[in-house]
Amino acid sequence: MLQKRITRFLRSYFLFIIAGVLIVGLFAYSYYSDFSFEEFITNLWENHLEDWGYLILFVWSLIEGELGLVFAGLAVHDGKMHFIPTIIIAGTAASIADQFYFYIGRFNRRGIQDKLSSQRRKFALASRLLQKYGWSIIFIQRFLYGMRTILPMSIGATRYSAIKFCIINLISSWIWASIAVGLTWYFGTEIFGIIDWFADNPFILIGIAVCFILGGWWLFHTQTQKKERK
Incomplete structure (x- = not known):
């Protein structure tokens, strides 16, 4: 039963999992390498x-x-x-x-x-x-x-x-x-200023990206639950 639930979870949220791994991996690779x-x-x-x-x-x-x-x-x-x-x-x-x-x-x-x-x-x-x-x-x-x-x-x-x-x-x-x-x-000047600020604070950008991924997962999950109830 537990294995089926894990398999269903991985299939349903595969894209969100991959996106999260890629984002975290990219920043980790950038941080620890040249x-x-x-x-x-x-x-x-x-x-x-x-x-x-x-x-x-x-x-x-x-x-x-x-x-x-x-x-x-x-x-x-x-x-x-x-x-x-x-x-x-x-x-x-x-x-x-x-x-x-x-x-x-x-x-x-x-x-x-x-x-x-x-x-x-x-x-x-x-x-x-x-x-x-x-x-x-x-x-x-x-x-x-x-x-x-x-x-x-x-x-x-x-x-x-x-x-x-x-x-x-x-x-x-x-x-x-x-x-x-x-x-x-x-508004290009203001936008570039925000980009430069995120470049100086990369971990905040990672946090925002994770929040977007979790938000997308939650939205997808709620919509899936609604369809199953129907």
């Missing part, structure tokens, strides 16, 4: 960002959202990247990702409904929002955290024009990128 994580990041930032920054931003924006834009905004503030190309590349990549989800909904409606049965409430909400607000919900969907995947797939499952969705979503993605990059660029 390797300096700070120098490694500084070298990448100063010597390679201008060559690979836009490509990294494009790939990152295909997968993730605001965090990549924060780093891009800091790079713009530091003169490593330019404002307009950064916005266009990040917004375009994010729009491509949304279009991909749109076509998943368009060509595999039954499949996603079966595989994402736990998300039926969000699909129903997305359909109601589209019927009530029309194109405006497409425009603001990039700002609705937690609905960025469901909304494009839900809209794709309807007969809504793919061309209209592409145009509206692309404009929205550019505006979303300009806001995130612009704010980070404007």
